[in-house]
Amino acid sequence: MARSLPHPVALRALVERFGGVVQPEGADPPIVRLAPLASARSGDLSFLAAPRHRASAGGTHASAVIVSAELSPALAPDVVRVVVDDPLAHFGRVARWFEHVMEGDAPQPGIDPSASVSPRAVLGAGVRIGAHCVIEDGVVVGDDCSIGAHTTLARGVRVGAASVVHANVSVYRDCTLGARCIVHSGTVIGSDGFGFAREHGRWSKIPQLGTVVIGDDVEIGANCAIDRGALEDTVIGDGCKLDNLIQIAHNVRIGEHSALAGCVGVAGSAVIGRRCMIGGGAGILGHLEICDDVVVSAMSLVTRSISEPGFYSGVFPLMPNARWERSATIVRRLPELRDRVRTLEQAVRGAPMDSSDEQGED
Amino acid sequence: MARSLPHPVALRALVERFGGVVQPEGADPPIVRLAPLASARSGDLSFLAAPRHRASAGGTHASAVIVSAELSPALAPDVVRVVVDDPLAHFGRVARWFEHVMEGDAPQPGIDPSASVSPRAVLGAGVRIGAHCVIEDGVVVGDDCSIGAHTTLARGVRVGAASVVHANVSVYRDCTLGARCIVHSGTVIGSDGFGFAREHGRWSKIPQLGTVVIGDDVEIGANCAIDRGALEDTVIGDGCKLDNLIQIAHNVRIGEHSALAGCVGVAGSAVIGRRCMIGGGAGILGHLEICDDVVVSAMSLVTRSISEPGFYSGVFPLMPNARWERSATIVRRLPELRDRVRTLEQAVRGAPMDSSDEQGED
């Protein structure tokens, strides 16, 4: 559960700081915690941002709810509201302030004595280096960064100001992170791309001489793997958000402000545009290009370039297993099924074969 | 290969300890090792628990075999059997005893001098803290726990008694593990959920203020990522077993005794019931609910709530690639194919359109 503030804050103080219109006017309950509608109690501030939460809105015991004018009627009449244009974004700003207040006991800047920091590394002001960190020669860490315990920044790595690298992260030599990045535990940045030449049935390694370049304001989740480029760099644009367990292969380029959900795999040299959203577990084959503003649904496989913005899917529908087995059997025999339909059409009305059948694309 | 015991043990001693009926009566071969039927030699104890292993059963050279009365005939007449109700569970108990005997050389309790342990952490009796561990302020580790090398327990983490956290695990602040849990290397518990608000095409972070609460007797495999909740907690019930490389997003709740195979991804706020089994690589979308006793086959995507116990699948059948290409082309044009069938029906017998076609659900 979210922790409570050490001392309550007046709702009015929050509204003065973050905006919004309080209804009924003048209401000013003390707020000690943030909570979801369903479990909120007296003293909690909650929010209603999506129609799907309407159900839990009616009976909430929150002392106040951040809501849009549109969804406001879903709340009981006597509930105090803070009416705003974008409840989720507004709640996010409030929550960041709560987090900041509660982090009063956060670790202070400084270098843990157990860390191994090269004298040839450059650390900015206000930097925190956690226990057992390894900071090698030529590393540059910007002001106000926090590097978690057991994290390794290899030779020549650069981290921009105010970035947070959590515990147990491995960054290989010469890779670059921008400013205000967040990297979660277990993530590996700059491992060798999967590059081999096949000779006489054996694989010989192609050295991976590029690096990884990560822009500003990028967040990368836990246990991701982002490979260095073969000759050029693997590039992740400003503002991208990657969830957990994501694979980014060598030479991939991802445009600004794209978001990849958990377990996505992107193969070598794929290019993803700006503001794309890739659903969880989706796969993107190599050497193809996805334009800006494309949405790919969860667990779809992108097998060719996409040049039109839009929402794309490719998933076999879930069904009871017995039914799946029957459908799967027929799917295997679809070419025959189509041929039978054509024959019938001709028998019934000598219809010409529908040439569109030959089009593999939509 | 499984190692051998330092000294042989009499089969009778194992039967006295763990039960079962020896056939032929009085047979008492010395046992030094556990081995599968196919590779077992004299001195080995094996087991036959699944019909699919019948084939290798006939010719086994094991000195004794744990088997059910039902499968016993699959063994050669002269093979010594230990007949039990549940051969696999029985074998598991025997194997745990073997493991215990062989672990005589296991590391002793105590704190490795290279570990960084906060004076404000509380360690129970018989606790082992491995090399270079980081145990921060306010951590509580129960009696008889073993914490592997390089593992980080951040501020306020609690680990129940007799739990084993292997090397290189990262547990973020305030997360809780129950008693007798096992967590394998590389796993991350409590990383931030994937929560962002989109404003003007950019993402702003929603702080993740909840934690992760893991019940008793939970095992979590290697390189999993379990995110903390946004406001409430991510909850994994007692007795759950998670394999490797599993993604659990924020606010997910998993009921008691469910098992998730490798590479499963569960999206935010999904609820999974008790005793469910989720096949490897399956995906579960967010904000849906799966009832108790549901089995989902490997690599299926659960796109809506499931309210009936049962076995569900959604996977495109594997076929030679040339055939797949033909089938895939037709799958893209299925709506047209169905329309052609309807037209034919009407031409042949003016049949009314089968309204069931309009039902998307089963």
Add this chain to the structure above:
Amino acid sequence: MARSLPHPVALRALVERFGGVVQPEGADPPIVRLAPLASARSGDLSFLAAPRHRASAGGTHASAVIVSAELSPALAPDVVRVVVDDPLAHFGRVARWFEHVMEGDAPQPGIDPSASVSPRAVLGAGVRIGAHCVIEDGVVVGDDCSIGAHTTLARGVRVGAASVVHANVSVYRDCTLGARCIVHSGTVIGSDGFGFAREHGRWSKIPQLGTVVIGDDVEIGANCAIDRGALEDTVIGDGCKLDNLIQIAHNVRIGEHSALAGCVGVAGSAVIGRRCMIGGGAGILGHLEICDDVVVSAMSLVTRSISEPGFYSGVFPLMPNARWERSATIVRRLPELRDRVRTLEQAVRGAPMDSSDEQGED
């Protein structure tokens, strides 16, 4: 970007070392860097190995290009070529030499003072042990190995000569790596297999007493998980290449020189042959066997044994989401659709039902 050599090298010197025919004869530009065709500048050596890069070949500014006689015409007439049989393999050899020259500043052999190395471990000549490594009792590390920071080699682990284990790798007790292996950060080798017996709706653990045996010349990417066997060993054959985030379950056996792309999951006791190639995100179910020389396309699920070499696929085709929804609805109702076609056939020409419909297999 790939770094430049400290000093230029004459193209002729590279040709003398690695072979190839320079055209025009006698051309000998100085080379300082390796670069792809599209971004190459004067002083860069590039290569053209795949027809798909023809487009960028025509306008390259590289000082020289490694190319086959067949693709040579794709380059502008005045570009200096090094004509070879296998441009990719040839380029790989040149790149390894570049890498070697540039690694002049690589870390020297020796044991970092912050490492925890058991006096009962055996380290070969020229071994490098990184900061904070943990090398437990009975470990044997061959000559010229490099073990990265924070890596843990548990009791009894053996690593063959000239292997490179990068930072933050966890190898559980008694596992074995061959010679000249490369293991990338975050990978876990030897974690417990997912073995449980179900009793009365609860899971009891089956100890995993086997180990992991990895052959020579194996490369394993970042954040993989390779479980130890239950009784026998999990085996990865000589020359296998595994990409990132791959799951290998207990008792799996992979034949020599097979390659698995990122995010592949292989379930327990599966056997994969020699020289197989498994596409990214593919899944292989347990207790089945894939013969030599099989190629499985990305994100396919192998649900049964494959006994014929060849290329297999099982992926639902990607389409615009609206169209996918219509197709998915019909896929669920395919058994009805097939029945309607049969009825029509009989109505039209009393055709006998196509018995091939009953064949689930191809």
